[in-house]
Amino acid sequence: MSISPTMVRFDEDCFWVELQDGRTLGVPLAWFPRLLNASVEERQAFELSPRGIHWDNLDEDISVEGLLAGFGDLTYSRRQAA
16 A cells, blocks of 8 residues: 655755654755755645656656655755755
């Protein structure tokens, strides 16, 4: 059974993903350079799916499974992302 996101919100340094099981994940924006460099409006233009979060205009897809495993953006090395 997959755990679905129910809400996403942002602050200056992180984004917060509320899950259907009641947990809330705090994720550093630095883990996802596309989100880090996006405008507030671009960050807010997401779609929730049963398995994750999608930003069409940013070409970003983040799975809840990956967040729970502690994965950031796998298309960049950590050195490039930070």
